[in-house]
Amino acid sequence: MPSTFETVAGIISETCDIPRENITPDSHAINDLGIDSLDFLDVAFAIDKAFGIKMPLEQWTQDVNEGRVSSDQYFVLKDLCANIDNLVAAKVV
């Protein structure tokens, strides 16, 4: 079974036409990979479907816009994957 990162990297590569080898756990989806907000909706859709979750993008965006957290916490892929794992775990419980 692929890791969360492998699944997410595959989704980003396919959805945004980014070479898979350019996507690392330390990549920032926006700043490094250049994914814009519209493309990120496609990524979010594919992630939601793949993991059976509903990523709280509105809350995350609000957190970043209001300066409560750095965008790294949600958009650096290793951190994004940790958030996805938490959402999956919360779903199981």
Place this chain on the structure above:
Amino acid sequence: MRLEYFQMVDRIAELDPAGGTVRAECRVPEASPVFEGHFPGYPLLPGVLMIEAMAQTGGWLVLAVLRFRRMPFLAQVKEAKLRTFVTPGQALQVEARLLHDGSGYAMVESSIASGERKVADAQITYRVVPFPNDTLHAQMLETARRIAVPECFMNG
């Protein structure tokens, strides 16, 4: 349809927010200034207005799912296929099915038929945001009543 006012949906015939489906009825007007340019002597419903009809039908579904607490704005159209010409006076049935109710976005797949004939289909993405003001919210509720959206899906 009142093309000049972008009122594409005449009536919501079926609406099932829990099941994620909607069906709307739309009749192309016999006359409209739109047909003076599209095209002179050969009036056709513009393809972009077919897409708008699908987007609005899916939009009513998203509004009902969210009980009109948030507003869907068209963000993306994928795989749009305009299969046949549509002429003045034609009756259209527009359907949409919710693919995903995400956080801040929603996706539907929608199609138009005229009788048994497929007319168009597309996958549509909306950004879903709080209503920007009370005027728009009130107007959407008023329009919803006019096109027979059941009152029970307008709040709660």
